[in-house]
Amino acid sequence: MIEKLNLYSEVEVTLQTAIDLGLTELEFNKILEIMGRTPTYTELGVYSVMWSEHCSYKNSILQLKTLPRSGGRLLVDAGEENAGLIDIGDDYAIAFKIESHNHPSAIEPFQGAATGVGGILRDIFTMGARPIAALNSLRFGNLDSERTKFLMSGVVNGISHYGNCFGVPTVGGEIYFDDCYQDNPLVNAMAVGIVKKDKTASAASEGVGNPVFIIGSSTGRDGIHGASLLASREFDEKTDDMRPTVQVGDPFTEKLLLEATLELIDSGVIAGIQDMGAAGICCSTTEMSAKNGLGMEINLDLVPLREQDMSAYEIMLSESQERMLAVIKIGMEDKARLIAEKWDVSFNQIGIVTDTGIVNLFRNGNQVGSLNADSLVLGGSAPVNIREFIEPKYLQETRKFNINSLKTDLTQEEIFWKLITSPTIASKKWIFEQYDSQVRTNTVSIKGDAAVLRLKETPGKGIAVTTDCNSRYVYLNPYEGAKSAVFEAARNVVCVGAEPVGITNCLNFGNPYDPEVYWQFKEAIRGMGEACRALGTPVTGGNVSFHNQSKNHAIYPTPTIGMLGLIDDINLIMSLDFKEVGDSIYVIGNKRNELGGSEYLKVIHNLISGEAPILDIEEELKLQKLLLNLIRSKSISSAHDISEGGLAITLAEKAISSKNNLGCIINLEGDLKDINIFSESQSRVVISLNPDKEDNLIKMCDLFNVEFYKVGEVSLDSFIIKNLVNTNVSYLKDKYENAIPLIMNNLIKS
Amino acid sequence: MKFGVVIFPGSNCDHDAINVASSYSETYQLWHKDTSIPNDIDCIILPGGFSFGDYLRCGAIAKFSPIMNEVIKFANNGKYVIGICNGFQILTEAGLVPGALIRNNSLHFLCKDIYLKTENTNSIFTSELSNQNILKLPIAHGEGNFIVDDNTLTELESNSQIAFRYCDKDGNVIKESNPNGSVSNIAGVLNKKKNVLGLMPHPERYSDNLLGYNDGKSIFDSIFKNLN
DSSP: OHHHHTBOOSSOOOHHHHHHTTOOHHHHHHHHHHHTSOOOHHHHHHHHHHTSHHHHOTTTHHHHTTSOOSOTTBSSOTTSSSSEEEEEETTEEEEEEEEEOHHHHHHSHHHHHHHHHHHHHHHHHTTTOEEEEEEEEEEESOTTSHHHHHHHHHHHHHHHHHHHHHTOOEEEEEEEEOGGGSSSOEEEEEEEEEEEGGGOOOSSOOOTTOEEEEEESOBOSTTTTTTTTGGGSOBOTTGGGGGGGSOOOOHHHHHHHHHHHHHHHHHTOEEEEEEEBTBHHHHHHHHHHHHTTOEEEEEGGGSOBSSTTOOHHHHHHOOOSSEEEEEEOTTOHHHHHHHHHHTTOOEEEEEEEESSSEEEEEETTEEEEEEEHHHHSTTTTSOOOOOOOOOOTHHHHHHHOOGGGOOOOOOHHHHHHHHHTSTTTSOOHHHHTTSOOOTTSOEEESSSSSEEEEOTTSTTOEEEEEEEOOHHHHHHOHHHHHHHHHHHHHHHHHHTTOEEEEEEEEEEOSOTTSHHHHHHHHHHHHHHHHHHHHHTOOEEEEEEEOOOEETTEEOOOEEEEEEEEEESOTTSOOOSSOOSTTOEEEEEEOOOOOOTTOHHHHHHHOOOOSOOOOOOHHHHHHHHHHHHHHHHTTOOSEEEEOOTTHHHHHHHHHHHTOTTOEEEEEOOOGGGTTOOTTOOOSSOEEEEEOGGGHHHHHHHHHHHTOEEEEEEEEEESEEEETTTEEEEHHHHHHHHHHHHHHHHHHHHHO | OOEEEEEOTTBOSHHHHHHHHTTTSOEEEEETTOOOOOTTOOEEEEOOBOGGGGOSSTTTTGGGSHHHHHHHHHHHTTOEEEEETHHHHHHHHTTSSSOEEEOOTTSSOEEEEEEEEEOOOOSTTTTTOOSSSOEEEEEEESOOEEEOOHHHHHHHHHTTOEEEEEEOTTSOOOGGGOSSOOGGGEEEEEOTTSOEEEESSOGGGGSOGGGSOOTTHHHHHHHHHHHO
16 A cells, blocks of 8 residues: 555564553554554554654543533633643733643653653743743652652753743742652643734744745754653653653743744744744644644655654654744745744744645655645544543542541640651752742742732733642542542632632543543642532643553542632732731631641641542632632732641741741631641632721622631731641741751762 | 844844833944944943844944944944943954953853842942842843953952842842843943943843832933933
């Protein structure tokens, strides 16, 4: 059959070849059926990549489709473009997205994390948006282990290296430490950009006869099969051998590519443009073509190469970074070339747009591929798998676990010190000081529950951004846990005075072919969907990372939520820290005392068990509405939600971040004597306010029907929870800020 | 007066410098490949960033940009140049200010607020400052550890070329307030003629109260007041 089309195959293709490339027998048979012949080696390589979970979402799409993926301020439906696009008014839009780079970071933390940042930034500027903020959601194993220190050091260095040099402020994120991430750390990178609505670019090919250009770095042998093999297998003793599948990042080239790309889009020469991250040329040529039912003739001899003897297969699958594929409007090539030359960015025509729907590939005078673009992509003939699911057995154990049966000899104060110095809770200053958080001079605050940025483009307005996911809750109850992740992200955004408008998600799970893992996935999506619908925040896009698993044990399901909030008046924002001695401190929300999945259980009893905190949607929505109202009417002086470590840790963080060593005197007696200061029950916020405003607060809480209770007042220097904790703010600050440096500096000594 | 901001490939604080400078006066954008500087520019800003990726010594490649020949002539003619962060590194590479900037002693990039004591208030860059007022400014660099040999240090001191030193919030110049290991806590230096200033902290980042502080504005105020 190959002879008939006169196609050249470097290697004879058999079922075994397909299996070696990560395809199943079923998938190989489907390819034979679609093509009506045996594919060439290059074609098979393209299928193996395009039909990987990373590109096709084959095992996740049926679930993802149940999420709200349009409506509200969303300008393009989820999955249509490289990133989500939210209308912020005044002719501007915010592009944002989160993506994982877990597998590369596990075997080469520095480059893995660096190229994770690079990849997500390209997703933003390929839409014409200038990146204005980056965030990172990281998960590591126990920080006492040398491997974790090595991984965290490398990942932080990689993020710092790439983001700082590129010139995007890294303004937020979160880091958790749990044993389940020991072999399989998570590195989820989020980027946010701003674009004028009439200057956005699309990732669809357009205009038969238009030339196709590759812009940016030359193509090398790095990253081949990063998406299809490395990211689609579990961790084992062979994983280290896959280090060459990790790409190498060059943030300087990316910076030039950014400026050139934005100028090209602005100048009107671009008909369509897509960045090349996972799966390189094969993904960009076929996806761009499939969107408008077009084809391309691609001469791979014209692709600038780092090594001249690269085969068609290697060129197509290379994941070399800092490259874009652009369809240029015919006749505008010279105008485009001048812009590329200005920025010293390489600019080479490699093909032309056709109306055939077929991507034809040529190398060294041979035709090496003839691919039906539609057959490769999601929404075309890419596989859509219905996966089996079954409730995991471990849940029977964790649910029936009786927390009341636990005993400890530790006093509440001893427990408090253990929690405040636990790496998951302690200050992450050692990490975030390595990131440039201010470049571009928009960063208003990085210290609160969400980062706040002003927008110079829309004076007076701003945005709030955060990432959240407590995976212990998701592990104990995927539905409630994912729901809580969305609502916590929204609550964090509201705590700084912003209105939640949309989310991006990064779904990190184990092996989807394991029915218990798939049940976690399905339940998490159900919880996320319910939360997003209730909040009116559509899912604008994101990424799925399966196979986060080693030695038959999967990570906790970790559906990381990146939330965008809008601030109409940048002067009406809120911070978490105590402001004045004598201010009253209230908790608004509820008095529940859930302890399942808490940091307390983990640190004190070494247990991840019980039922996850249950979130009441009505209660949460009322709380968020009330809080936003209180902030916008200047009725309170500080706000910080209760999360890991409970009320005690929330109060401590409010004291530590205060400017003049402000502490608090808390009295939980009488009605409040049953309050557990380490409970992580959801939907609670600690606020402080001038006593003159208490009457108003009480009126507002009644109006919004939100439970509230006064717990104490702001003091100078002392940090006292009566009969439980008695210390001072400087000592507290010292313990909190030095916990992680003490562990990490050990690494440097040894 | 007019400012000119040089844009090197890899500059990333260029927009920030332009944003502040243009709030004072008309501001030209100068391209690294330019071979002339408009006559009406009074003060050139070399902005922060990672010129040419800083893959070699920071600023070592930027020094060879065509515009730098012009900047050197501009400075030698007595006109004013301020280099911030990467701009400071480029100034040392170009020989316009003494010393060199090496890896922070922590070996980490550091972005944090520091306090600055102004040591020389007689330059056009610092005349609106006082030795008593301690500035709060951010640093954001991996290579800000200023070094000079002992003789040069003595010379810098006797010529009043030390513009800023890292200090604590009360103005004490102590080891604990030195974020990167710089010799004698030096954060900024002037050339002999005092028409070129290089400093590691970023005044352009704290020139707007919305961003928390505006201590950096006093440096731009000084330049504007003296040159306008």
